Amino acid sequence: xxxxxxxxxxxxxxxxxxxxxxxxxxxxxxxxxxxxxxxxxxxxxxxxxxxxxxxxxxxxxxxxxxxxxxxxxxxxxxxxxxxxxxxxxxxxxxxxxxxxxxxxxxxxxxxxxxxxxxxxxxxxxxxxxxxxxxxxxxx
Amino acid sequence: xxxxxxxxxxxxxxxxxxxxxxxxxxxxxxxxxxxxxxxxxxxxxxxxxxxxxxxxxxxxxxxxxxxxxxxxxxxxxxxxxxxxxxxxxxxxxxxxxxxxxxxxxxxxxxxxxxxxxxxxxxxxxxxxxxxxxxxxxxxxxxxxxxxxxxxxxxxxxxxxxxxxxxxxxxxxxxxxxxxxxxxxxxxxxxxxxxxxxxxxxxxxxxxxxxxxxxxxxxxxxxxxxxxxxxxxxxxxxxxxxxxxxxxxxxxxxxxxxxxxxxxxxxxxxxxxxxxxxxxxxxxxxxxxxxxxxxxxxxxxxxxxxxxxxxxxxxxxxxxxxxx
Numbered sequence: 001x002x003x004x005x006x007x008x009x010x011x012x013x014x015x016x017x018x019x020x021x022x023x024x025x026x027x028x029x030x031x032x033x034x035x036x037x038x039x040x041x042x043x044x045x046x047x048x049x050x051x052x053x054x055x056x057x058x059x060x061x062x063x064x065x066x067x068x069x070x071x072x073x074x075x076x077x078x079x080x081x082x083x084x085x086x087x088x089x090x091x092x093x094x095x096x097x098x099x100x101x102x103x104x105x106x107x108x109x110x111x112x113x114x115x116x117x118x119x120x121x122x123x124x125x126x127x128x129x130x131x132x133x134x135x136x137x138x139x
Numbered sequence: 140x141x142x143x144x145x146x147x148x149x150x151x152x153x154x155x156x157x158x159x160x161x162x163x164x165x166x167x168x169x170x171x172x173x174x175x176x177x178x179x180x181x182x183x184x185x186x187x188x189x190x191x192x193x194x195x196x197x198x199x200x201x202x203x204x205x206x207x208x209x210x211x212x213x214x215x216x217x218x219x220x221x222x223x224x225x226x227x228x229x230x231x232x233x234x235x236x237x238x239x240x241x242x243x244x245x246x247x248x249x250x251x252x253x254x255x256x257x258x259x260x261x262x263x264x265x266x267x268x269x270x271x272x273x274x275x276x277x278x279x280x281x282x283x284x285x286x287x288x289x290x291x292x293x294x295x296x297x298x299x300x301x302x303x304x305x306x307x308x309x310x311x312x313x314x315x316x317x318x319x320x321x322x323x324x325x326x327x328x329x330x331x332x333x334x335x336x337x338x339x340x341x342x343x344x345x346x347x348x349x350x351x352x353x354x355x356x357x358x359x360x361x362x363x364x365x366x367x368x369x370x371x372x373x374x375x376x377x378x379x380x381x382x383x384x385x386x387x388x389x390x391x392x393x394x395x396x397x398x399x400x401x402x403x404x405x406x407x408x409x410x411x412x413x414x415x416x417x418x419x420x421x422x423x424x425x426x427x428x429x430x431x432x433x434x435x436x437x438x439x440x441x442x443x444x445x446x447x448x449x450x451x452x453x454x455x456x457x458x459x460x461x462x
Contacts, residue, residue, distance in 0.1 A: 061424035063417050083445045094441065096424055123417050125425045132418045 035059065036135060038122050041104065043139020044115035048107040052122065056100040059124040064093040064105060069117045073110035115139045151198035154217040161189040163208045163215065169316075176318050176382050177207035177349060179339075193217045206349075285309045287319070287381045288395035290426060293409065294402035298367040298456050300330055301406040302427045302435040305359045305393055307352065307381060314353035318382045321346045321393070323363055324375035330362035333433045360430050365401055367456060373401045403451035405458065407440045414448040415440060 034055065041049040052064060066081075068089040074081070077091065084091040093105060122135040164174060171182045171189075178185070178200060188194050188204075196204075205212045286308045295301040305319060321336075323329060323344040329336075336346040336359075348359050365375065379393035404411040407423045420440065427435045439458070443449045446460040 059421075059425065060428050061421055063421065082441065094420070094444075096428060096437075123421065125418075125421045127425070130425070132421065 035126065036062065036122055036124055036133075038064070038120055038135060038137045040118070040120070040137070040139040043118055044113060046109050046112045048109065048113070048118065050105045050120055052095075052103045052105065054098055054100050054103065057127050058098060058100045059127055060097060061124065062093075062095040062098055063123040064095065065121040065123070066091045066093075066105075066107065067119045067121070068109070069113060072113065074107060075110050076106075076108040078106045152195050153198045153201045154193045154195050155188060155201055155204070155215050156217040157189045157191050157194060160204070160208065160215050163210055164189070167209060169208065173316070173318070173382060174204070174207045176320075178203040285311070285317075285381065285383060285391055287379070287391060287393040289377060289379065289393050289397065291377060291396035291399055292406035293396075294400040294404060294411065295365060295406040296403060296451055296458075297365040297369040297371070297401050299405065300362045300364045300436060301399070302430075302433060303361055303363060303377070304427070304430070305379065307357045307359070309352065309355055311352075311355075314351055315383055316349070316351050319348040319350070319359055319379065319393075320382070321359075321361075321377070321379040323377060324365070324399075326366045326369045326375060327363050328366060330364065331432075331434065332359075332361040333430055334359065336361060358430060360427075360433050362433070362435065365399075369401045371401050371403060375399050375401065403453075405440070405443060405449065408443070408449075413450065414446075415444045417444075420444045 035057075036055070036059065037053045039051055041051050048066075050064070050066070052062065054062070068091070070089045071086060072089045073086065074084060074091065077084075077093075079093065081091040082094045091107075095103070119136065119138045121137075124133055125131065126133050164171070171185045175182045175185045180200065188196065201215065202212055205215050208215065288306050288308075290304040290306065292301050303321075305321065307317070307319070309315075323346065325343045327344060329338060329344050329346055332346065332348075334348065334350070336348050339345040339347065344363075346361060350357065350359075369375075376398050378397065380390050381393060382390045402411065404413070405415065407419055408415050409419055409422070423435075423440060424437075427433060428437075442460060443458065446462055448461040449458040450461065452459050
């Protein structure tokens with residue numbers, strides 16, 4: 001289904017020339033950059049801190065899953081968890097309209113947790129493929 | 140306004156200036172089809188309005204005509220001439236613009252024999268100019284592609300609003316005007332639109348966007364809901380067209396999703412398993428979350444996501460959350 005619109009050929013030629021010269025270096029600029037990554041700033045004890053780094057173009061929404069030992073009592077979460085299943089020790093943050101950059105998520109536990117008992121996972125839809133992406137990380 | 144005159148039936152009528160309308164339309168590069176589509180009349184009617192000196196038409200049509208021409212009403216109304224007797228006898232709404240055509244008397248041509256050579260030379264010059272213009276036109280014309288795709292949930296519960304998106308993509312580097320016309324199912328009610336639409340309520344709901352596209356990609360979105368009395372499992376059709384300001388192949392059909400089924404499952408629960416999982420939630424936010432100001436019911440969706448599941452309660456017309 002097409003429709004014709006008149007526009008100057010010179011503009012198209014200029015655009016084509018620009019694309020020829022500008023496009024090849026672009027993959028080099030983006031190569032090796034993960035869209036989203038996560039790491040623990042503090043991954044043991046009573047105060048847990050996660051840092052999420054989001055590159056551009058960013059997915060608009062992330063789900064961050066925090067896995068703790070079963071039965072862990074949470075005293076505070078910043079921002080607040082959207083879901084927390086104390087029986088499983090699994091909490092979820094829903095981060096919407098997220099901007100590229102670094103974001104810190106914090107937890108205060110009732111009792112200290114061991115480093116090996118904690119892990120995190122980030123879920124998002126890859127903006128280019130539209131596929132669900134899972135990213136696991138540990139302290 | 141001196142050219143405004145109501146008919147006996149109380150319908151306000153105005154005299155418009157046909158020649159001025161044609162001049163404005165041609166200056167702005169608008170086709171008769173484009174103007175006719177915006178006003179909601181046929182191209183024959185636009186042609187009649189332009190070819191008669193001061194046609195007397197309904198004021199509502201004149202207002203829409205001014206909008207289509209991107210002008211003020213005062214710009215197209217005839218001011219100086221006295222109002223002629225109403226030529227249009229309060230027509231029915233669907234034939235509002237069908238005035239009888241009065242052919243203009245043509246002057247009889249008179250040729251002097253000594254002018255034949257001059258006329259022949261002028262004709263030759265005109266023909267050469269025409270050929271040169273044709274060559275220039277074909278040399279500078281390129282085919283641009285416009286694609287319009289509708290994104291629509293596969294199902295929705297009657298009474299619960301769902302979002303619809305029409306994405307228009309083009310490879311044209313120049314701005315152009317378009318009219319997007321979206322026809323909703325008969326048993327549906329349109330809600331919020333981003334950007335705002337013009338709503339036509341006769342028959343099935345029709346939404347119209349008149350816009351100037353100055354970038355490669357534009358999104359037209361709206362909320363709609365099936366009427367609460369709609370029976371479950373029935374299928375409802377959406378159709379739409381995009382008309383651009385062009386003489387060649389000016390109208391394209393909106394492709395993509397065209398039907399939606401009435402269902403007890405929430406529209407965001409795409410696999411209809413009675414819960415909204417992480418993938419469904421992320422998919423909803425990626426698709427609809429980026430449209431600023433479109434309130435597609437994210438609070439309810441998050442509530443269902445945090446719950447273990449949900450069930451549609453036909454008595455309360457709400458979802459019961461399972462904790």
